[in-house]
Amino acid sequence: EDKVVQSPLSLVVHEGDTVTLNCSYEVTNFRSLLWYKQEKKAPTFLFMLTSSGIEKKSGRLSSILDKKELFSILNITATQTGDSAIYLCAVINQAGTALIFGKGTTLSVSS
Amino acid sequence: NAGVTQTPKFQVLKTGQSMTLQCAQDMNHEYMSWYRQDPGMGLRLIHYSVGAGITDQGEVPNGYNVSRSTTEDFPLRLLSAAPSQTSVYFCASSYGGVGNTGELFFGEGSRLTVL
Numbered sequence: 622e623d624k625v626v627q628s629p630l631s632l633v634v635h636e637g638d639t640v641t642l643n644c645s646y647e648v649t650n651f652r653s654l655l656w657y658k659q660e661k662k663a664p665t666f667l668f669m670l671t672s673s674g675i676e677k678k679s680g681r682l683s684s685i686l687d688k689k690e691l692f693s694i695l696n697i698t699a700t701q702t703g704d705s706a707i708y709l710c711a712v713i714n715q716a717g718t719a720l721i722f723g724k725g726t727t728l729s730v731s732s
Numbered sequence: 733n734a735g736v737t738q739t740p741k742f743q744v745l746k747t748g749q750s751m752t753l754q755c756a757q758d759m760n761h762e763y764m765s766w767y768r769q770d771p772g773m774g775l776r777l778i779h780y781s782v783g784a785g786i787t788d789q790g791e792v793p794n795g796y797n798v799s800r801s802t803t804e805d806f807p808l809r810l811l812s813a814a815p816s817q818t819s820v821y822f823c824a825s826s827y828g829g830v831g832n833t834g835e836l837f838f839g840e841g842s843r844l845t846v847l
Contacts, residue, residue, distance in 0.1 A: 630772075653834040663736075663822065663838035664775075709775065717831025718782070719765065719790060724774040 623648040623714045627723035634730055638700050642726045644710030645692040652717065654693050656684055657709040659725070664709055667695075700730045733758050738823050738839035745813040745846045753808040753842050755823030763826040764806040765836070768792065768819040775822065781806055782829055813846045820844075 624647045634640055646654065653671045657664035668677040673688035681700075686693045697704055707727050711720040739754045757764065765780035767790075777790030781800040795817060797809040806825075810817060820843050824836040 652831065655834050662840040664836075665838075666835050669834050711775075711834075713831055713834050717829070718788065719777045719780055720775075720830055720834065720836060721777075722767075722775040724772060 623712065623721045625710055625712055625721050625723035627708075627710050627726050629726060630724060631727040632729070634700055634728070636700060636702060636730055636732050638730075639696065639698045640700060640728060642695040642697075642708050642728070643692065644694070644723060646710075646712045647691065648712045648721065649715040650717075651688065652713040654686055655711045655720065656693070656695050657711065659707040659709060660705075697728075702730050702732050704728060705730045735759065736823055736825055736837050736839035738821075738842050740842060741840065742843050743845070745810075745844065747814060747846060749813050751810050751813065753810075753821055753823075753844070755806045755808065755839060756804050757825045757837070758804065759825065759827065759837065760803060761825035761827050761837070762803065763829045764800065765790070765824050765830075766796070766798065766806070766808045767822045767824060769822060769841075770819050778808065810844075815846045818844060818846045
């Protein structure tokens with residue numbers, strides 16, 4: 622059964638801190654792993670990772686995939702209150718027909 | 733482009749009532765899907781469609797029906813609402829199928845409460 626497990630489930634940090642969010646997965650016929658950010662409404666796409674060891678970066682956010690150990694991390698440096706959100710990790714299922722999401726990590730950044 | 737549009741944004745139903753959540757996209761995406769999001773459960777797939785006339789079940793399809801008569805629209809029908817269907821529902825679409833790009837474009841969600 623395809624599965625995605627995120628940790629921690631919630632996290633509270635102070636502005637300026639660096640955080641690391643974890644995502645481990647089990648899926649047959651791995652294609653891609655994706656990260657989404659969900660603020661008040663719809664999830665929005667952050668990164669898609671297909672190759673092991675290649676870091677994707679966007680500003681203060683970065684992510685890397687380890688296909689051997691079946692996990693990914695999302696790093697956020699110099700956190701801001703605007704980073705407060707639910708961060709969702711997902712993989713494409715075995716059949717290639719849907720995304721399987723983890724339960725998400727709720728990040729709260731206090732000023 | 734409006735992207736993915738869901739209506740209504742909020743709805744309160746009584747147990748046993750039926751209703752339809754509407755979803756429309758103007759990006760000419762072949763793939764469309766419905767997810768529900770519950771606290772502590774993440775997003776779970778209800779139904780999906782890879783093109784007009786083709787639908788299939790996801791992880792939690794019971795109590796829901798879908799149809800896809802056009803590329804643009806993918807309505808989700810609740811046949812006889814139950815309190816367990818209280819949730820936030822998201823419609824999402826993708827160009828070329830999620831298996832190719834993985835990137836889904838989400839609507840803003842429909843919050844449904846069943847009393």
